[in-house]
Amino acid sequence: xxxxxxxxxxxxxxxxxxxxGTMLSAAAGIGYIHEPxxxxxxxxxxxxxxxxxxxxxxxxxxxxxxxxxQRTLQFRYDASAELRSIRSPKDGAxxxxxxxxxxxxxxxxxxxxxKDPIALLSAxxxxxxxxxxxxxxxxxxxxxxxxxxxxxxxxxxxxFTRQPLLMRDLMHPFTDEIxxxxxxxxxxxxxxxxxxxxxxxxxxxxxxxxxxWLFHRHEDLSLNPIHEFEQLFLALxxxxxxxxxxxxxxxTGTGNPSDPLDPGSMRRNSARNTLNWQRRLTPSQVERxxxxxxxxxxxxxxxxxxxxxx
Numbered sequence: 325x326x327x328x329x330x331x332x333x334x335x336x337x338x339x340x341x342x343x344x345g346t347m348l349s350a351a352a353g354i355g356y357i358h359e360p361x362x363x364x365x366x367x368x369x370x371x372x373x374x375x376x377x378x379x380x381x382x383x384x385x386x387x388x389x390x391x392x393x394q395r396t397l398q399f400r401y402d403a404s405a406e407l408r409s410i411r412s413p414k415d416g417a418x419x420x421x422x423x424x425x426x427x428x429x430x431x432x433x434x435x436x437x438x439k440d441p442i443a444l445l446s447a448x449x450x451x452x453x454x455x456x457x458x459x460x461x462x463x464x465x466x467x468x469x470x471x472x473x474x475x476x477x478x479x480x481x482x483x484f485t486r487q488p489l490l491m492r493d494l495m496h497p498f499t500d501e502i503x504x505x506x507x508x509x510x511x512x513x514x515x516x517x518x519x520x521x522x523x524x525x526x527x528x529x530x531x532x533x534x535x536x537w538l539f540h541r542h543e544d545l546s547l548n549p550i551h552e553f554e555q556l557f558l559a560l561x562x563x564x565x566x567x568x569x570x571x572x573x574x575x576t577g578t579g580n581p582s583d584p585l586d587p588g589s590m591r592r593n594s595a596r597n598t599l600n601w602q603r604r605l606t607p608s609q610v611e612r613x614x615x616x617x618x619x620x621x622x623x624x625x626x627x628x629x630x631x632x633x634x
Contacts, residue, residue, distance in 0.1 A: 329455045329456060330435070330436040331354075331435065331456065332438050332447060332451065333439045334441055336441055336463060336468060336524070338471040339441060340463065341440070343575065343590045345439030346571075346575075347553055347568065347571060348437055348553075348562060350572070351568055352563055352565075352567075353433075354437050354562070355432075357369070358440075359440045360393065360438065361442035363442075367408070368419055369401070370393060371392040371405040372388060376487055377442060378445045379442070381449045382489055383449070390453070396436075399429040399430035401423045401426040444526065444527075445490060457538075458537040458538065459537070459539075459556070461542055462540070462624050463541070464598075464629060465520045465521075465524075465614070465617045465621050466601040468520045469516035469520060469605075470604040471600075471601075473512055473513065479515060479516075484506075485503065494525075505518055513612060513613065520613075521617045521619075528620060538556065538559055538560070543598045543629075550569065550572060575594075580594075582596030582597050582599070582600060583597065583603075599633060
């Protein structure tokens with residue numbers, strides 16, 4: 325009998341989690357849930373209120389989150405919470421759409437797949453509390469930083485320091501570095517590299533302590549998508565038939581752009597996409613990133629992974 329427990333697809337943001345979650349959702353019987361930990365998520369989908377990017381939930385502070393996330397994973401739409409947030413006809417139409425979709429998924433007994441990189445730091449609690457299968461994505465540091473620079477995304481590091489449980493349990497080795505970034509010391513490249521190091525330090529700990537979790541590099545999935553996804557489907561007990569194969573080929577083929585103008589587009593030449601950071605960054609920028617992250621990145625990437633290949 326196939327498994328019915330929920331799946332969590334996580335990792336750092338800009339690691340390809342939306343792409344991977346969408347490809348896995350091509351399997352029959354999957355119900356996709358998009359980023360309930362995101363600060364802008366719809367309350368009907370998840371009534372929990374998150375105030376920090378990368379909220380850290382443990383048994384010590386689970387009270388406000390446990391029941392809402394349980395309802396989300398059961399596809400039980402919170403209509404009353406959504407009604408309080410409606411401000412326009414568009415909001416009303418979205419409520420009807422999401423409520424209907426959740427009802428259909430619940431009635432069909434769909435297996436929940438929660439795609440959420442912002443849930444990364446709460447992955448252990450989610451796995452233990454809801455018996456979730458966890459798949460964690462890892463992405464090359466230079467690719468991650470170059471993506472942040474392209475989008476001009478800056479992380480508010482006070483969202484870490486104002487979470488005392490997080491600083492105590494996961495981030496304490498980096499308190500000084502986090503406080504310096506919070507004070508505005510360094511530029512976007514420095515802050516992006518630090519964020520990669522912090523998040524992948526946590527991922528490294530997960531890899532050491534959770535032998536049943538799945539860890540995949542974005543680059544490996546991108547370079548050989550059909551084979552790698554077939555293995556991933558198998559590991560998650562998902563059927564890999566003609567439809568998933570067609571969806572993966574459609575989103576990864578050589579006819580797609582390697583760096584589309586729309587950063588949200590998932591149709592990419594996946595193999596060429598792995599080289600975008602080499603075109604965006606100068607050699608000195610790459611060296612700065614590697615120097616900043618090497619003590620963590622060496623556990624995921626070798627010298628050859630830093631070589632320019634174009």
